[in-house]
Amino acid sequence: MSRTPSPEPPPLAAGAYVAPGYEVLAHLCRTGWLDLYDAWSQERECRCVVKVLRPARRGERRLRERLLQEGHWLQTFTHPHLVRAYESGETPEPYVVLETLTGETLAHLLDRRRRRLATNDLTLLGLHLCSVLHYLHGQGLLHLDIKPSNIVVGCRRAMVLDLSIARPPGSAPPGIGSFCYLAPEQARGGTLTPATDVWGLGSTLYEAATGDVPFDVPLDDTETDRYPQLDERAPSVSTRRRLPHTLTAAIDSCLAPEPGDRPSMAQVTAALEGLLPYGRRGPPVDASPTIMNHSPGSLRTPDIRHELPNTNYQSPVTNYQSPTTSLRTRFAECRVRPMPPTRRAPGGTDVFSHS
Numbered sequence: 001m002s003r004t005p006s007p008e009p010p011p012l013a014a015g016a017y018v019a020p021g022y023e024v025l026a027h028l029c030r031t032g033w034l035d036l037y038d039a040w041s042q043e044r045e046c047r048c049v050v051k052v053l054r055p056a057r058r059g060e061r062r063l064r065e066r067l068l069q070e071g072h073w074l075q076t077f078t079h080p081h082l083v084r085a086y087e088s089g090e091t092p093e094p095y096v097v098l099e100t101l102t103g104e105t106l107a108h109l110l111d112r113r114r115r116r117l118a119t120n121d122l123t124l125l126g127l128h129l130c131s132v133l134h135y136l137h138g139q140g141l142l143h144l145d146i147k148p149s150n151i152v153v154g155c156r157r158a159m160v161l162d163l164s165i166a167r168p169p170g171s172a173p174p175g176i177g178s179f180c181y182l183a184p185e186q187a188r189g190g191t192l193t194p195a196t197d198v199w200g201l202g203s204t205l206y207e208a209a210t211g212d213v214p215f216d217v218p219l220d221d222t223e224t225d226r227y228p229q230l231d232e233r234a235p236s237v238s239t240r241r242r243l244p245h246t247l248t249a250a251i252d253s254c255l256a257p258e259p260g261d262r263p264s265m266a267q268v269t270a271a272l273e274g275l276l277p278y279g280r281r282g283p284p285v286d287a288s289p290t291i292m293n294h295s296p297g298s299l300r301t302p303d304i305r306h307e308l309p310n311t312n313y314q315s316p317v318t319n320y321q322s323p324t325t326s327l328r329t330r331f332a333e334c335r336v337r338p339m340p341p342t343r344r345a346p347g348g349t350d351v352f353s354h355s
Contacts, residue, residue, distance in 0.1 A: 163229020
């Protein structure tokens with residue numbers, strides 16, 4: 001007689017401890033192999049996100065090692081466009097503690113906006129992604145899962161999440177990554193190189209520019225092994241939106257079927273940088289006597305020698321409003337979705353782990 005498997009336990013409730021010193025505030029989501037929790041760190045007195053294996057997958061050694069490896073990388077790596085890990089541990093079960101980011105995923109932002117991102121915002125998004133991918137490649141690692149749902153946008157900055165399938169360059173089995181964002185060499189299996197992440201960059205910018213993925217795959221087909229990127233080239237972004245020629249050419253070249261035909265990350269960076277009046281480093285001090293061009297409503301690189309005024313600032317869960325700030329670009333608005341009740345600092349201000 002076959003035994004009926006016991007049902008998987010539900011996620012932990014608020015007030016429970018997901019790891020030593022981390023009190024659950026709310027369960028965020030359950031993926032195929034993980035539970036993510038909004039938690040309170042007793043040591044740091046701040047919110048954080050805790051990733052643990054879901055109960056049904058805790059016996060799988062490969063997943064335990066994968067989670068702890070991601071935690072080690074995110075604790076070791078330091079980059080302004082990469083989420084930070086505070087710590088990881090194995091007791092009572094493997095866990096990774098991440099900083100809480102104020103913002104929303106690029107996927108959510110694109111879904112709720114009626115208008116597509118402006119050219120400057122697309123350019124800055126691309127430069128932020130080029131920056132962090134250049135850094136990861138310098139550390140000997142490929143991300144392999146660049147997509148809008150793995151990017152958080154908020155307060156002038158795009159942040160990349162999730163190194164759970166990252167690996168060094170080399171051979172890999174077919175299908176590692178997310179279906180609609182796989183480079184041809186990921187789909188078929190074979191040698192993966194930095195050019196694989198260039199494809200992921202191009203796919204993300206394509207979707208951010210047009211609202212559509214490069215290949216329109218019916219939902220039912222995502223359960224099969226049919227990959228249209230193995231049979232055809234992505235239609236030019238110009239067929240769906242009018243953009244400056246340099247930006248169109250950069251996105252289209254990232255989606256070349258052959259890895260050797262794609263530009264390097266440095267070449268993409270140079271092309272995008274040429275679209276900005278002052279390049280990616282921002283204007284010189286003399287050309288920027290005010291902070292009007294560094295509002296939280298855009299991704300323009302702020303001059304760190306200026307400080308943002310506190311005028312009309314209320315809370316991280318509301319928009320930063322100032323009569324002097326430009327609202328021309330709205331990418332990376334300082335807006336986050338309502339969050340569960342949290343601890344409050346003296347005076348009633350919400351405490352978040354990301355300042």
